Amino acid sequence: MGDLAGKALSNMALQKLVYLAHGWHIMKTGQPLATNHFEAWEWGPVVKCLYDSLKTYGEQPVTGRVTWFNAMENRVEMARAPLEDGQRAFLADLFNRYGHLKAFELSLLTHARGGPWDRVWNAPADEIHINQRISNDLIRRYFHIHVENAKNIP
Numbered sequence: 204m205g206d207l208a209g210k211a212l213s214n215m216a217l218q219k220l221v222y223l224a225h226g227w228h229i230m231k232t233g234q235p236l237a238t239n240h241f242e243a244w245e246w247g248p249v250v251k252c253l254y255d256s257l258k259t260y261g262e263q264p265v266t267g268r269v270t271w272f273n274a275m276e277n278r279v280e281m282a283r284a285p286l287e288d289g290q291r292a293f294l295a296d297l298f299n300r301y302g303h304l305k306a307f308e309l310s311l312l313t314h315a316r317g318g319p320w321d322r323v324w325n326a327p328a329d330e331i332h333i334n335q336r337i338s339n340d341l342i343r344r345y346f347h348i349h350v351e352n353a354k355n356i357p
Contacts, residue, residue, distance in 0.1 A: 210302060211264030211265075211266075212264060212265060212302075212306075213260065213262055213263065213264055213265065213306050214253075214254060214257040214258060214260055214261075214262075214265060215246060215247075215262070215306040215309075215310065216304075216305070216306040216309055217253070217257065217265060218247065218248065218249050218250065218253065218254065219247060219248070219301075219306065219309030219310055219312065219313050220297075220298060220301060220302065220309065221237060221250060221253065222241060222247070222248040222250075222313055223297065223301055223309070223312065223313070224236055224293075224294055224297050224298070225237045225241070225342065226319075226342050226343075226345070226346040227293075227297055227346060228290075228293065229339055229342055229343045229346065230342075230343055230346035230347045231293075233343070235339050236290070237250060239251070239252055239253070240336050240337070240338075240339075241319075241336070241337040241342070242334055242335045242336055242337065243319075243320050243323035243324040243332070243335040243336075243337055244335070245324075246310055247310045247313040247314055247320055248313050248319070248320050248337055251334075252271060253269065256269045256270050256271060256282070257269065268281045268282070269281070269282040270282060315349070317345075317349070318345050318349070319337045319338075319341045319342045319345050320337060322341060323335055323336070323337050323341070
């Protein structure tokens, strides 16, 4: 994908890039990009199944393909996400924009005060968030209202 071709990314960096892509996509199209939900973890928004697939890499660059367990077939398979041409171009533009950032820099972006992760992670004790789930509506509203120059970013 453009400038990211061959770039080594950690699990943490991939999580943040997926979150940013999801946020921009849902803001621009009204439709989620990821089918799994994001959870608020200590280091930011995480898709648990993606984390589980990549956790063996620790902080090292991910060098393999994402896998998932197909319970119907009782086997592990490579994960595949069919993308339309417009989605491919959108992701290439977005990853070219953010892909040069280090994992901790991406994490800072996802930890914005008042942002979706912050609102779930630091929610009052009487506010319930099952599995610390970050709703798509919360993500959409934040990206729509709080992100500067939204029209100039993929």
